[in-house]
Amino acid sequence: MFESLAPVKRETLQSIVHARLCDLILEGQLAPGESVTVASIAKALDVSPMPVRDAISRLMALGALTVVSGRSIGVPRLGLEELDDMLRVRLEIEATAVRWAAGNVDKAFLGALETVLEKMEEAERSDRVKDFIRSNHDFHFTIYRQAASPLLLQLISNIWLRINPHFHLLHRHGHYRVSNRQHRKMFEALQNGDGETAVAALREDIESAYKVISATLSEGDATG
Incomplete structure:
Protein backbone atom coordinates (compact mmCIF):
# COMPACT_ATOMS: atom_id res chain seq x y z
CA MET A 1 0.00 0.00 0.00
CA PHE A 2 2.78 2.45 0.90
CA GLU A 3 5.54 0.93 -1.23
CA SER A 4 5.87 4.03 -3.43
CA LEU A 5 6.32 6.46 -0.55
CA ALA A 6 9.86 7.67 0.19
CA PRO A 7 10.82 8.04 3.84
CA VAL A 8 10.53 11.55 5.24
CA LYS A 9 13.66 13.01 6.81
CA ARG A 10 13.03 15.78 9.32
CA GLU A 11 15.35 17.24 11.90
CA THR A 12 13.83 18.86 14.93
CA LEU A 13 15.06 22.21 16.19
CA GLN A 14 16.19 20.52 19.40
CA SER A 15 18.38 18.05 17.54
CA ILE A 16 19.93 20.82 15.44
CA VAL A 17 20.76 22.92 18.51
CA HIS A 18 22.15 19.84 20.27
CA ALA A 19 24.38 19.08 17.29
CA ARG A 20 25.64 22.67 17.19
CA LEU A 21 26.50 22.60 20.90
CA CYS A 22 28.33 19.30 20.44
CA ASP A 23 30.32 20.91 17.63
CA LEU A 24 31.12 23.85 19.92
CA ILE A 25 32.64 21.47 22.46
CA LEU A 26 34.33 19.08 20.03
CA GLU A 27 35.88 21.87 17.94
CA GLY A 28 37.55 23.38 20.99
CA GLN A 29 35.41 26.51 21.17
CA LEU A 30 34.69 26.02 24.87
CA ALA A 31 37.64 25.42 27.19
CA PRO A 32 37.55 24.53 30.91
CA GLY A 33 37.03 27.74 32.86
CA GLU A 34 35.05 29.42 30.10
CA SER A 35 31.29 29.74 30.44
CA VAL A 36 28.26 30.67 28.38
CA THR A 37 24.61 31.38 29.14
CA VAL A 38 21.42 30.00 27.66
CA ALA A 39 20.56 33.52 26.48
CA SER A 40 23.90 34.01 24.67
CA ILE A 41 23.62 30.65 22.90
CA ALA A 42 20.00 31.29 21.92
CA LYS A 43 20.95 34.70 20.52
CA ALA A 44 23.91 33.29 18.57
CA LEU A 45 21.78 30.52 17.04
CA ASP A 46 18.73 32.78 16.59
CA VAL A 47 16.42 30.41 18.45
CA SER A 48 14.30 30.57 21.57
CA PRO A 49 15.83 29.50 24.92
CA MET A 50 13.72 26.31 25.08
CA PRO A 51 15.66 24.13 22.57
CA VAL A 52 18.92 25.42 24.06
CA ARG A 53 17.87 24.34 27.55
CA ASP A 54 16.86 20.94 26.17
CA ALA A 55 20.24 20.49 24.47
CA ILE A 56 22.13 21.61 27.57
CA SER A 57 20.16 19.16 29.73
CA ARG A 58 21.13 16.30 27.42
CA LEU A 59 24.80 17.31 27.51
CA MET A 60 24.71 17.69 31.30
CA ALA A 61 23.36 14.13 31.54
CA LEU A 62 26.44 12.98 29.58
CA GLY A 63 28.74 14.95 31.86
CA ALA A 64 29.82 17.24 29.00
CA LEU A 65 28.41 20.44 30.55
CA THR A 66 27.65 21.66 34.04
CA VAL A 67 26.27 24.71 35.83
CA VAL A 68 29.23 26.95 36.65
CA SER A 69 27.46 29.70 38.58
CA GLY A 70 24.01 31.20 38.42
CA ARG A 71 22.88 30.96 34.82
CA SER A 72 26.33 30.22 33.41
CA ILE A 73 27.07 26.85 31.81
CA GLY A 74 30.55 25.48 31.27
CA VAL A 75 32.72 22.41 30.81
CA PRO A 76 33.15 20.44 34.06
CA ARG A 77 36.67 19.95 35.32
CA LEU A 78 37.61 16.28 35.26
CA GLY A 79 38.69 14.62 38.48
Missing part, protein backbone atom coordinates in the same frame (compact mmCIF):
# COMPACT_ATOMS: atom_id res chain seq x y z
CA LEU A 80 41.71 12.33 38.46
CA GLU A 81 39.59 9.22 39.02
CA GLU A 82 37.38 10.15 36.07
CA LEU A 83 40.46 10.79 33.96
CA ASP A 84 41.93 7.40 34.90
CA ASP A 85 38.69 5.66 34.00
CA MET A 86 38.48 7.55 30.73
CA LEU A 87 42.04 6.51 29.87
CA ARG A 88 41.25 2.82 30.28
CA VAL A 89 38.09 3.04 28.20
CA ARG A 90 39.70 5.14 25.45
CA LEU A 91 42.62 2.73 25.11
CA GLU A 92 40.18 -0.08 24.46
CA ILE A 93 37.44 1.35 22.27
CA GLU A 94 39.52 3.81 20.24
CA ALA A 95 42.12 1.12 19.60
CA THR A 96 39.31 -1.11 18.35
CA ALA A 97 38.14 1.64 16.00
CA VAL A 98 41.65 2.10 14.58
CA ARG A 99 42.05 -1.65 14.12
CA TRP A 100 38.73 -1.90 12.28
CA ALA A 101 39.54 1.18 10.18
CA ALA A 102 42.88 -0.35 9.19
CA GLY A 103 40.98 -3.19 7.55
CA ASN A 104 38.88 -0.74 5.57
CA VAL A 105 41.47 1.63 4.08
CA ASP A 106 41.03 3.16 0.62
CA LYS A 107 42.57 6.05 -1.33
CA ALA A 108 39.77 8.48 -0.52
CA PHE A 109 40.17 7.83 3.20
CA LEU A 110 43.96 8.26 3.11
CA GLY A 111 43.64 11.45 1.08
CA ALA A 112 41.15 12.95 3.52
CA LEU A 113 43.25 11.89 6.52
CA GLU A 114 46.45 13.40 5.10
CA THR A 115 44.67 16.69 4.40
CA VAL A 116 43.50 16.95 8.01
CA LEU A 117 46.94 15.95 9.30
CA GLU A 118 48.57 18.74 7.30
CA LYS A 119 46.07 21.25 8.73
CA MET A 120 46.89 20.04 12.24
CA GLU A 121 50.62 20.32 11.67
CA GLU A 122 50.20 23.84 10.31
CA ALA A 123 48.03 24.83 13.29
CA GLU A 124 50.76 23.59 15.66
CA ARG A 125 53.48 25.51 13.79
CA SER A 126 51.34 28.67 13.81
CA ASP A 127 50.38 28.26 17.47
CA ARG A 128 46.65 28.32 16.71
CA VAL A 129 45.19 26.39 19.64
CA LYS A 130 41.54 26.14 18.64
CA ASP A 131 42.44 25.25 15.05
CA PHE A 132 44.67 22.48 16.34
CA ILE A 133 41.96 21.09 18.62
CA ARG A 134 39.42 21.18 15.78
CA SER A 135 41.81 19.43 13.39
CA ASN A 136 42.81 16.91 16.06
CA HIS A 137 39.17 15.95 16.42
CA ASP A 138 38.74 15.75 12.65
CA PHE A 139 41.84 13.54 12.31
CA HIS A 140 40.75 11.01 14.92
CA PHE A 141 37.15 10.88 13.77
CA THR A 142 38.12 10.50 10.11
CA ILE A 143 39.74 7.27 11.29
CA TYR A 144 36.94 6.24 13.63
CA ARG A 145 34.27 6.73 10.95
CA GLN A 146 36.28 4.43 8.67
CA ALA A 147 35.68 1.64 11.20
CA ALA A 148 32.12 1.63 9.81
CA SER A 149 30.43 1.12 13.19
CA PRO A 150 27.85 3.80 14.10
CA LEU A 151 27.51 2.37 17.61
CA LEU A 152 31.25 2.45 18.29
CA LEU A 153 31.44 5.96 16.85
CA GLN A 154 28.68 7.15 19.18
CA LEU A 155 30.42 5.70 22.23
CA ILE A 156 33.67 7.44 21.31
CA SER A 157 31.85 10.71 20.58
CA ASN A 158 30.27 10.70 24.05
CA ILE A 159 33.69 10.29 25.67
CA TRP A 160 35.25 13.00 23.53
CA LEU A 161 32.55 15.47 24.59
CA ARG A 162 34.08 15.17 28.07
CA ILE A 163 37.80 14.95 27.28
CA ASN A 164 38.18 17.21 24.22
CA PRO A 165 37.96 20.57 26.07
CA HIS A 166 40.88 19.50 28.28
CA PHE A 167 43.16 19.30 25.25
CA HIS A 168 43.60 23.05 25.75
CA LEU A 169 45.80 22.11 28.72
CA LEU A 170 48.28 20.40 26.40
CA HIS A 171 49.23 23.66 24.71
CA ARG A 172 51.03 25.22 27.66
CA HIS A 173 53.37 22.22 27.83
CA GLY A 174 54.19 22.25 24.11
CA HIS A 175 52.57 18.85 23.70
CA TYR A 176 50.93 19.51 20.34
CA ARG A 177 54.21 18.84 18.52
CA VAL A 178 54.60 15.51 20.34
CA SER A 179 51.02 14.65 19.48
CA ASN A 180 51.56 15.40 15.80
CA ARG A 181 54.54 13.05 15.64
CA GLN A 182 52.24 10.30 16.90
CA HIS A 183 49.54 11.31 14.41
CA ARG A 184 52.07 11.14 11.57
CA LYS A 185 53.09 7.64 12.72
CA MET A 186 49.43 6.62 12.78
CA PHE A 187 48.84 7.93 9.28
CA GLU A 188 51.94 6.23 7.83
CA ALA A 189 51.02 2.93 9.49
CA LEU A 190 47.50 3.05 8.02
CA GLN A 191 48.99 4.01 4.66
CA ASN A 192 51.19 0.90 4.84
CA GLY A 193 48.33 -1.34 5.93
CA ASP A 194 49.91 -1.89 9.36
CA GLY A 195 46.99 -1.82 11.77
CA GLU A 196 48.90 -2.84 14.88
CA THR A 197 51.51 -0.10 14.45
CA ALA A 198 48.66 2.38 13.98
CA VAL A 199 47.09 1.14 17.22
CA ALA A 200 50.45 1.47 19.02
CA ALA A 201 50.77 5.08 17.81
CA LEU A 202 47.23 5.82 18.99
CA ARG A 203 48.00 4.39 22.43
CA GLU A 204 51.12 6.56 22.67
CA ASP A 205 49.02 9.59 21.74
CA ILE A 206 46.34 8.87 24.33
CA GLU A 207 48.76 7.95 27.13
CA SER A 208 51.11 10.89 26.60
CA ALA A 209 48.21 13.35 26.58
CA TYR A 210 46.81 11.70 29.71
CA LYS A 211 50.10 12.21 31.57
CA VAL A 212 50.18 15.93 30.76
CA ILE A 213 46.51 16.53 31.59
CA SER A 214 46.73 14.48 34.79
CA ALA A 215 49.85 16.35 35.95
CA THR A 216 48.27 19.71 35.13
CA LEU A 217 45.09 18.90 37.05
CA SER A 218 47.17 17.67 40.01
CA GLU A 219 49.13 20.94 39.99
CA GLY A 220 45.84 22.81 40.06
CA ASP A 221 44.71 20.80 43.09
CA ALA A 222 47.99 21.50 44.87
CA THR A 223 47.92 25.25 44.21
CA GLY A 224 44.18 25.50 44.78
